[in-house]
Amino acid sequence: MKKVVYFIMFAVVGSFSGLYAQESATATATATVVAPIAITKSADMNFGNVAVSASTSGTVVLAPGGTRTVTGGATIPATTGTVNAAAFNITGEAGYTYSITLPSSITLNDGGVNTMTVDTFTSTPSGTGTLTAGAETVNVGATLNLAAAQASGTYSNTSDLTVTVNYN
Structure with a gap:
């Protein structure tokens, strides 16, 4: 009799465990699409009026804030001309950070055979920025x-001054 009771209990328990041998669960799939990052130029770079010695080369350093300093044979005449750091408006997803890539150098040409090189680009912010309220301005110097004895004239870039931004 005990054997019959054990057999019936085993059969009942075994039949219940068979009912629960397969289980299922579900999950939700989501994706968040962020606003694309964009960049537009709001101001061109302009070093203004500069003069150079007949015998000594020099540089004009234009800071991202728009101030200039000179080295070597370069000087800034009393008539300064228009001086601007380049400026770019960045837009995208608020609170996101992004990286800034600046050119290594560009060439300026007077429309003839005379050229100058622009290099050592700097920006504010430098390297990375944060899109506070979805926008920020990047200034570039x-x-x-x-x-020495650089030919006089108005020089403009023959290669693009390209600034690239990308989400981190």
């Missing part, structure tokens, strides 16, 4: 390299 650089160093203008003048040869």
Whole structure:
């Protein structure tokens, strides 16, 4: 009799465990699409009026804040001309950080055979920025390299001054 009772209990328990051999659960899949990062130019770079020695080369360093300093044979005449750091408006997802890539150098040309190099680009913010309220302005400065007795004239870039931004 005990054997019959044990057998019936084993059969009942075994049949219940078979009912629960397969279980299922569900999950939710989500994705968040962030606003694309964008960059637009709001001001061109302009080193203003500069003069150079007949015998000594020099540089004009334009800071991202728009101030200039000179080295070597470069000087700033009393008539300064228009002086601007380049400025770019960045837009995208609020609170996101992004990286800033600046050019290594560009060439300026007077429309003839005379050229100057612009290099050592710097920016504010430098390297990375944060899109506070979804926007930020990046100001870009650089160093203008003048040869001794650099020919007078108005020089403009022959290669693009390209600033690239990308979400981190």
